[in-house]
Amino acid sequence: MGNRFPTETKRVTIADVAALAGVSKGTVSKFLGDGDYYIAEATRGRIAAAIAELDFQPNALARGLVRRRSQTVGVVVASVLNPLYPEMITGIDEVLGERGYTLIFGSTEGSSVKEADVIRSMQQRQVDGIVMASVTLQDAEVSQLVDAGLDVVLASRHMRRSDLVDAVIVDNEDGARQAVEHLIAHGHKRIGHLAGPQNVYPFEIRREVFERVMRQAGLPVNGLISVAESTRQESGAPAMAELLGADEPPTAVFVANDSLAIGAIEACAARGVRIPDDVAIVGFDNIWVAHLHGVQLTTVDSRAREIGRNAAHRLLDRIEARWNDGGHPHPVELRMLPTRLVRRGTCGCTPEPPDPLTGSSN
Amino acid sequence: MGNRFPTETKRVTIADVAALAGVSKGTVSKFLGDGDYYIAEATRGRIAAAIAELDFQPNALARGLVRRRSQTVGVVVASVLNPLYPEMITGIDEVLGERGYTLIFGSTEGSSVKEADVIRSMQQRQVDGIVMASVTLQDAEVSQLVDAGLDVVLASRHMRRSDLVDAVIVDNEDGARQAVEHLIAHGHKRIGHLAGPQNVYPFEIRREVFERVMRQAGLPVNGLISVAESTRQESGAPAMAELLGADEPPTAVFVANDSLAIGAIEACAARGVRIPDDVAIVGFDNIWVAHLHGVQLTTVDSRAREIGRNAAHRLLDRIEARWNDGGHPHPVELRMLPTRLVRRGTCGCTPEPPDPLTGSSN
DNA sequence: CCGGTATGGGAAACCGTTTTCCTACCGAGA
């Protein structure tokens, strides 16, 4: 089984600092924390000097063990290859950094088994809470976690019952409505919908809205919906092909998210279908790729970065309330960010003012 | 300061399991670990039942504290908004997951202050090692960390002296050479280079190779190099503008990475410069965006995902060697992955076989 | 001179594991 303590250069502990400063461990600890303890200026100086001298780094594991919180937050996403998530993670990371937390990352690759693993591992690591941007877990399972005492905030997704767990989302209803109405305003009659996986609530909503708006406009829906397996780009292509291959193919398609829309666009390119002339496309998310000159995807802004920031703040507020407000947790809240349609080329509009390279256009 | 133990539903500890199973904590612990201890089958059964009954989750903080390793690895990247990093992270995450480690994420946003913070925070969290894909730290600082006993593997970058710290990189020399020679083969005489930040070693190399190959071909180099501030897309545009605005602008440009190349392409689009007719472009990295129909960027494959996988394996091997092989660490190694030029549209070639939507083309 | 209050700091229990010893039993070989 090898040596117990190999090469490992001896670590500096609080006891070493205490010894050097000529005080007790307890006093050093008081100095470290920000609690308002009485410590003489002279003592403070000696401790600070000792810490500097030894280059002492407190062991967060030990601290977490006794404090029963780790100053650590889990973030679980489906895949970091969809640019939506990097944007969200950037927002989350910013806030976590500002507020002194560390980010533990987990990716599920769309597998609910992996998702469960990741979450369990995070729990064992004593994360103070989790931001879930992943999507495979059932509502019941999520609220089970919450019931078990884990702080969770859903980002960019929410549950049917919105009073069980915090969520920060974009206004899917309104966004989808804008998208579909815009296509209608362009004069399209046969509008298709390339839907996302239907066990994912936001995609369900986008689909429902699509159907509703179409009906209200007196337009047909039958045979115009194609459901993608996953949200991965690749699955956009076959789904789009299905739509395009119909007897009476749509002249416009509202795609459930940009990642799929990219796939759809590629599928069009592959078959020589011109956009927007032969078919107009509107996506959802406004990932940065959408604004590229060679893409020009009209899409609904998902405000991923802000969702991330909001979700992180929300989670940390909840976590900290648990410790400060005598254990009275915040009420559950569903925060919905307004959104808008960003008109670019694929819907047939002439693009908005260039919107140059800002990475995200918020 | 609030209550010490608020809402917090009482956690199940190993002691509870022990009590329920009618054994001592030590025995439960032995059952949990995979060490080869003698435990009677009957006892095993009772312990397993107790664990299931109580839904016991071992506290990784406590475990890490005594074991002096956290089964945790830090990953620090410059920015997760450059698609290169998500690809790399995916590779790292795969391996970490397979081998039972958890990923702690840190992003530096190009600030060396933030980078230092992130690393310090990871050290306090007792990460077992760090994969560094970030680039702002000086060589000396990195090797200082290593000297201090931290296991580090550099991913997609390395140091001037390659014998100080492990690194996994792509063959920058060869890749850059292929890129420049390809442009030369297309008949270009005035070839420019849009270089990355010159404090980052891979970018230095790419630039050196550019100059060398040009000289060897008897072509001019003077005034044909523009250096981008950072690797962010946005900084590609002004740098490209500089090149384009010269008295005798280049007819082809080798761009230090795809992210900058995207920015460069946008800059061209904005000024009505046609690609590849007015100016040919070759990038470096082969991020997935490069293969989009509307982009078709010819580029050198950086094999990000494999770099990630390799780096992770390398790090874990080193970590585990430290504990198993009597403390004799592996020798430092620089692993270099071969690479190739992926010919698409921006160099003037007719694209290779469609390479449809595989995310990465390895 | 005495009690009370603001300061300053030490002792020790505790967080939840792992691991090292130690003991104890059992069957076998001498």
Added chain:
DNA sequence: TCTCGGTAGGAAAACGGTTTCCCATACCGG
């Protein structure tokens, strides 16, 4: 009968911090 080796499991000391008590002063007013 006496060891000895293989099994089985308990006791207790870590790991490196935090926090609760508790004890000393010093200084104040009365």
